Amino acid sequence: MSTIGDSAQHISGAGESGKECPDWQALLERIPYARHLGLEVQRGDAGVLVHLPCREALIGNFMLPALHGGVLGALIELTARVAAQSQDAETRCPRILDSHINYLRSAKARSTFARADIVRQGRRTSLVQVTCWQGDENKPIATGQVQLLLPTMAAQQEDRHGH
Amino acid sequence: MAKPNTVQHSNAVATAWQLTEQVPHGRELGMQVVSVDQGQVCMRLTPQSWMFSQEDTKEICTSVLYSLADSAGGLAVFAGALELMPIATLDLRMDYLRPAGGDQALLAVATCRHLTDEVAFIHCDILSEGNRELLATANATFMRNTQGQQFHAGGRERESA
Numbered sequence: 001m002s003t004i005g006d007s008a009q010h011i012s013g014a015g016e017s018g019k020e021c022p023d024w025q026a027l028l029e030r031i032p033y034a035r036h037l038g039l040e041v042q043r044g045d046a047g048v049l050v051h052l053p054c055r056e057a058l059i060g061n062f063m064l065p066a067l068h069g070g071v072l073g074a075l076i077e078l079t080a081r082v083a084a085q086s087q088d089a090e091t092r093c094p095r096i097l098d099s100h101i102n103y104l105r106s107a108k109a110r111s112t113f114a115r116a117d118i119v120r121q122g123r124r125t126s127l128v129q130v131t132c133w134q135g136d137e138n139k140p141i142a143t144g145q146v147q148l149l150l151p152t153m154a155a156q157q158e159d160r161h162g163h
Numbered sequence: 164m165a166k167p168n169t170v171q172h173s174n175a176v177a178t179a180w181q182l183t184e185q186v187p188h189g190r191e192l193g194m195q196v197v198s199v200d201q202g203q204v205c206m207r208l209t210p211q212s213w214m215f216s217q218e219d220t221k222e223i224c225t226s227v228l229y230s231l232a233d234s235a236g237g238l239a240v241f242a243g244a245l246e247l248m249p250i251a252t253l254d255l256r257m258d259y260l261r262p263a264g265g266d267q268a269l270l271a272v273a274t275c276r277h278l279t280d281e282v283a284f285i286h287c288d289i290l291s292e293g294n295r296e297l298l299a300t301a302n303a304t305f306m307r308n309t310q311g312q313q314f315h316a317g318g319r320e321r322e323s324a
Contacts, residue, residue, distance in 0.1 A: 033214050036213040059186070067188075069230075069255065073226055077226045078224075098257060099225075099229070
């Protein structure tokens with residue numbers, strides 16, 4: 001099970017596999033849980049990707065075997081968070097309000113990639129659409145929409161007076 | 164007249180424990196089964212520092228709550244059907260009402276709202292153990308009886324992914 005992780009060969013035009021995107025990588029590394037999962041930023045031809053290397057502890061169904069649905073949830077939420085934060089002029093740390101994830105195909109025990117599309121970056125909120133795939137980017141295994149709150153002075157005041 | 168995979172309710176807790184123990188990711192996060200009743204389960208998770216969402220605020224990453232809701236939801240399908248069959252999450256929607264402090268254990272209470280032959284509708288609340296504050300709610304739909312042939316053949320034939 002330790003050899004299930006494959007390399008960056010599925011990234012479009014992965015001639016320079018693993019070439020880092022410093023901003024995203026720095027933002028990810030500030031998240032202890034992202035470090036624990038081993039999330040790493042890669043740059044493909046079509047933009048920035050987040051790579052989730054596979055390891056046995058991420059398995060949710062060992063009969064198939066398949067990744068745990070919650071692991072894909074984490075990949076989607078953390079990719080959305082870093083995408084929203086990197087888009088923000090002040091790189092404010094967003095708070096995840098909600099996420100809705102649809103599982104499209106079974107997630108095999110192998111490397112998974114995620115790409116974020118900003119649906120709308122507002123002054124106070126950001127809506128991010130994330131797509132996950134394994135071998136073929138055209139066959140996504142899960143998509144998710146994540147709504148994030150960017151802290152403002154007013155919101156911080158509100159926070160102090162209860163939710 | 165019991166179906167071959169049907170289990171007695173008295174054995175449900177033991178079976179649920181076993182199922183949870185067999186899931187590597189649940190084991191890694193330290194998920195425990197607290198109780199299993201007809202159609203409802205309770206699970207518990209003790210936070211650890213690697214689960215935090217930032218270094219400075221000792222706040223548990225929302226994705227840990229998500230994993231817990233997904234696991235408790237899957238177990239609730241089993242608790243509703245009392246039948247062992249492979250399931251798959253179709254979709255899951257989480258609302259994060261409050262930040263989850265890292266100083267308190269998380270409780271997940273998942274209820275099977277409706278069950279058909281093919282689908283199970285699940286609701287899950289995530290609470291903090293101490294003050295019972297509601298931290299997050301989830302609604303999930305699970306497909307039942309998925310990939311039965313692979314499930315049964317799993318021991319003999321591994322996919323060469």
